[in-house]
Amino acid sequence: GCRMRSLAWLGIASLCLGVAWGVPAKEERRKAEKPKADFALYENLDLDNYDLTLDNYGEILDLSNYEEQYDYGDLAPKIEVGTLAPRPKDPAALPNPGTTAETPKLQPPTTTGPLHPVPVPPQGLPSCLLCLCIGTSVYCDAADLEHIPPLPPETTYLYARFNRIGVIRASDFTGLKKLKRIDLTSNFISWADVDAFRLLPSLQELILPENRLTALPELPHSIIRLDARLNRIPSTGLRPEAFRDLKQLQFLHLSDNQLDYIPVPLPESLRSLHLQNNNIQTMHEDTFCDSQDHSQIRRALEDIRLDGNPINLSLFPNAYFCLPRLPTGRF
Numbered sequence: 260g261c262r263m264r265s266l267a268w269l270g271i272a273s274l275c276l277g278v279a280w281g282v283p284a285k286e287e288r289r290k291a292e293k294p295k296a297d298f299a300l301y302e303n304l305d306l307d308n309y310d311l312t313l314d315n316y317g318e319i320l321d322l323s324n325y326e327e328q329y330d331y332g333d334l335a336p337k338i339e340v341g342t343l344a345p346r347p348k349d350p351a352a353l354p355n356p357g358t359t360a361e362t363p364k365l366q367p368p369t370t371t372g373p374l375h376p377v378p379v380p381p382q383g384l385p386s387c388l389l390c391l392c393i394g395t396s397v398y399c400d401a402a403d404l405e406h407i408p409p410l411p412p413e414t415t416y417l418y419a420r421f422n423r424i425g426v427i428r429a430s431d432f433t434g435l436k437k438l439k440r441i442d443l444t445s446n447f448i449s450w451a452d453v454d455a456f457r458l459l460p461s462l463q464e465l466i467l468p469e470n471r472l473t474a475l476p477e478l479p480h481s482i483i484r485l486d487a488r489l490n491r492i493p494s495t496g497l498r499p500e501a502f503r504d505l506k507q508l509q510f511l512h513l514s515d516n517q518l519d520y521i522p523v524p525l526p527e528s529l530r531s532l533h534l535q536n537n538n539i540q541t542m543h544e545d546t547f548c549d550s551q552d553h554s555q556i557r558r559a560l561e562d563i564r565l566d567g568n569p570i571n572l573s574l575f576p577n578a579y580f581c582l583p584r585l586p587t588g589r590f
Contacts, residue, residue, distance in 0.1 A: 536567035548581035
């Protein structure tokens with residue numbers, strides 16, 4: 260009987276030692292097999308397609324179409340929230356911790372006149388409840404708006420990008436005499452009243468890319484920058500000589516529309532003209548220069564883009580003699 264118990268204990272001990280020796284061996288095999296599995300996983304990944312060099316960088320990111328859209332230069336200096344106010348230098352101004360401030364007594368309301376409710380804007384909530392107002396700037400980006408909200412009369416900059424605004428009415432900006440910049444990038448705008456912007460005396464920048472416009476409204480003489488890229492504007496959607504009297508216009512960007520001719524005459528103030536990716540097929544000798552004045556030098560207009568149009572620029576050599584640089588396009 261004693262011999263049988265001894266044999267049983269030896270069997271149990273042998274089994275325990277076998278398990279203890281088997282765990283590390285199993286762990287070593289798993290570690291050895293893991294790199295093989297990981298390597299097999301990466302074998303199916305074509306890393307050649309991720310070889311980004313300066314030669315093919317332009318194929319991935321088209322820097323030539325890059326436009327400045329998100330200029331927040333009008334923001335006020337950053338305000339640190341939650342900082343402690345500086346301690347007064349005069350010790351007498353410090354509160355005495357041994358005293359407690361008196362609780363102010365509530366004054367009963369006066370009954371000298373009737374109480375009037377606070378007026379509510381007729382078009383809904385004020386813009387500063389729908390949007391973010393900082394100083395004289397109103398930020399309504401991605402606020403799911405379907406129309407321009409009522410704006411404070413002191414508004415200088417309006418950003419209402421990435422919304423669902425479909426129509427611009429003249430009444431949307433009535434009385435906003437200080438408004439300098441309107442940015443309505445990436446909305447659904449298909450129509451703007453003819454006087455929607457013309458009566459804004461301070462407007463300098465009108466930014467309307469990535470909409471559905473088929474016509475441009477009249478512009479104020481104060482305009483410096485017009486950006487209406489990526490719309491559906493044909494040449495018939497521009498008024499005749501629409502830009503002639505805009506003596507301060509410097510940047511005219513109408514690329515990716517449906518224009519079939521260059522909108523002449525162009526003001527002498529113009530510095531940048533982007534008309535790429537339209538349907539322009541021809542031009543006149545007087546498009547940029549005065550063909551009767553061969554001594555003319557038009558120094559300001561040094562950025563003209565006509566690439567992506569079915570026009571051969573080499574057929575019009577007399578159209579560029581006054582320019583500091585040739586237009587970009589097919590020669």
